[in-house]
Structure formats: structure tokens, C-alpha cells
Amino acid sequence: MREWISVAVVGVMLCACSEDEAAWTPSSTAGGGQGGTTSSGSGGTGATGTGAQGGTGGAPAPGQTLAELCARPDTIFCDGFEGAYKTDWIEDGGDVRIVAGAGVPGEGSDVVEFATYQGQGSSKLIYTFDNEPLVYVRFDVQYDLAYDNSGGSHGPILGGSMNPPWGMMGTAGIKPNGDDYFVLNFEPRGTVGEGGELGFYAYFVNMTTTWGTTFDSSLEPPPTIVPGSWHCAEYGLRLNTPGNTTDGTANFWVDGVHHGDFGDFQWRTIDGLQINTFNLDSYNHFNDGAPPESSPNLVRYDNVVVSRSPVGCLAP
Numbered sequence: 001m002r003e004w005i006s007v008a009v010v011g012v013m014l015c016a017c018s019e020d021e022a023a024w025t026p027s028s029t030a031g032g033g034q035g036g037t038t039s040s041g042s043g044g045t046g047a048t049g050t051g052a053q054g055g056t057g058g059a060p061a062p063g064q065t066l067a068e069l070c071a072r073p074d075t076i077f078c079d080g081f082e083g084a085y086k087t088d089w090i091e092d093g094g095d096v097r098i099v100a101g102a103g104v105p106g107e108g109s110d111v112v113e114f115a116t117y118q119g120q121g122s123s124k125l126i127y128t129f130d131n132e133p134l135v136y137v138r139f140d141v142q143y144d145l146a147y148d149n150s151g152g153s154h155g156p157i158l159g160g161s162m163n164p165p166w167g168m169m170g171t172a173g174i175k176p177n178g179d180d181y182f183v184l185n186f187e188p189r190g191t192v193g194e195g196g197e198l199g200f201y202a203y204f205v206n207m208t209t210t211w212g213t214t215f216d217s218s219l220e221p222p223p224t225i226v227p228g229s230w231h232c233a234e235y236g237l238r239l240n241t242p243g244n245t246t247d248g249t250a251n252f253w254v255d256g257v258h259h260g261d262f263g264d265f266q267w268r269t270i271d272g273l274q275i276n277t278f279n280l281d282s283y284n285h286f287n288d289g290a291p292p293e294s295s296p297n298l299v300r301y302d303n304v305v306v307s308r309s310p311v312g313c314l315a316p
């Protein structure tokens with residue numbers, strides 16, 4: 001088993017958009033994972049722990065259709081992107097497309113595709129909702145065979161601010177105070193196609209750098225991203241008790257495998273700051289050069305569900 005890895009992100013951040021997200025894992029309700037303990041990493045605060053060994057982490061068993069997931073009482077929002085994306089989303093510029101015939105086998109036809117290229121480094125859809133203390137987001141994601149994030153990238157962001165959605169945007173390098181914002185990105189860690197895997201990148205009150213903290217799975221095999229393939233991804237964020245507490249958590253699953261609980265997060269200090277924003281996002285720094293519009297970086301998403309409880313993968 002690999003060690004939990006905590007790495008402070010100190011690279012040049014050129015992003016003018018949000019760099020944060022909040023994610024969580026309920027160690028009390030999501031069985032199958034042991035709560036992590038925080039330790040100091042190389043310049044950052046990291047979750048150290050054993051993580052779940054292939055447990056479900058409280059996620060429901062697979063065998064569901066998107067329609068069934070959308071109908072669950074805990075579901076806040078869902079979108080299968082058939083024909084269009086729902087008008088609940090805010091499109092904040094970017095290059096967002098609906099692609100027919102590219103769906104996960106057995107579940108619809110259309111997906112949403114985000115393109116990034118020279119002059120278009122960020123494409124995303126923003127969804128805001130009423131304040132929640134515990135939120136899970138599941139989606140299917142496919143990185144194009146030619147996707148290149150070797151110059152740095154970011155992905156979907158779950159978070160909150162006192163002024164949603166914009167209060168958690170443009171916050172790169174701004175350490176949260178506890179009464180302003182927090183973010184938890186669930187995104188490629190490393191270069192896709194060269195061992196890059198899904199993991200966390202978070203901004204929270206007790207992080208020890210101004211550039212956020214990353215969290216990777218400790219399981220073998222790691223949640224390595226396979227370009228051109230669909231992955232079932234899910235993550236959750238539980239807020240800490242208001243005040244000077246660190247009982248906030250985060251966790252994630254990839255292709256139905258629970259990759260552990262991460263703990264000791266102080267996401268906030270006041271009760272008024274809660275989870276209220278999700279960005280379905282593709283952001284590329286292009287620090288090593290951007291592709292032309294004619295051969296863009298492409299990421300596809302489908303079957304997004306925002307919920308108050310773990311959701312799980314679609315029926316195989």
C-alpha cells in the first residue's frame with residue numbers, strides 16, 4: 001500500500017478562475033473507510049490514513065439507472081445532458097458542447113464535452129443550490145485519447161461561499177478565513193495517460209500553504225485515469241462543526257472503489273458558510289503550450305447527480 005501523499009501545490013498558478021472545491025466524506029455514515037489523521041507533509045497538510053480497502057464507503061450498490069438516481073429523495077440535482085444541458089446550469093463562457101452518441105453504454109446517447117485550447121483555457125458549467133452541510137457529487141468522466149494536461153490542469157469543484165457562485169471563484173492563492181469560501185476539486189493528479197490518477201485538491205482554513213493541498217489515494221491499484229474510457233467518479237464533503245473545529249471530512253470513489261476518508265478539515269468557522277456550488281469544470285494551465293482550437297483538449301462528462309447521500313455508479 002502506498003502512503004497517503006500530501007503535496008503542497010507551489011507551482012505557478014495562472015488561473016484566473018476558481019481553484020477551490022470542498023469535498024468530504026462522512027466517516028460516521030459512510031462505512032468502509034477509516035478516518036484519516038492529519039500529518040504534516042512536505043509543506044502541506046495532508047490526510048494520512050489507511051483508507052478503505054475496496055469497500056463501498058457507504059455508496060449504494062450498483063444497478064441503478066440515471067432516472068432511478070434522479071428520483072432518489074436525497075437527490076438535489078441531476079443531468080443526463082440528453083439534447084442539451086439543463087437550464088439550471090450557468091455557462092460561464094468557455095467551449096461547452098453536447099455530443100450525440102458518445103454516452104456511457106446503456107445510459108442515454110448524449111454527453112457534455114468541454115474543450116480547451118489556445119485562448120480558451122477554461123470551460124465549465126456552474127450549478128448553485130441552497131446551503132447544505134453534506135453533499136455528494138457523482139458523474140461519469142472520459143478524458144479524450146489525445147487529452148494533454150502535462151502543463152497543469154484542474155477539474156470539477158464542489159464548494160461554498162457567502163456569495164454563490166462567484167464567491168469561490170478567482171480565489172487561487174487566497175487562504176480561506178472560514179467566513180468566506182472553501183473548495184474541493186476532484187481532478188487528475190499527474191498527467192493523464194502517464195499514470196495520472198483522480199484525487200483531491202482543496203482550499204480550507206487549516207491548510208498550511210496559500211496554494212491549496214492535494215490528497216491522493218493510498219490504495220493499490222491507484223485510481224489511474226485511462227484516456228478514452230469512461231470512469232465512474234464520486235466524491236463527498238462534510239462540513240466541520242462551526243467554530244475552531246477540524247471535524248470536516250472528504251472522500252471519493254472511482255469505478256465503485258472507495259479510496260478512503262480524509263479528515264481534519266476546517267472548512268469554515270461560521271454556520272452561515274455551507275456547501276452551495278458545484279462547478280463541472282475543465283481547466284488547463286497550458287504551462288507547456290496550448291493546442292490550437294482545431295485540436296483541442298477534450299473532456300466528456302455525463303450523468304451528474306448532486307445528492308445529500310452517497311449515490312453510486314450506474315448499472316453496468
Ligand SMILES: [Ca+2]
Nearest residue numbers: 080108110302
Ligand atoms: Ca447522457
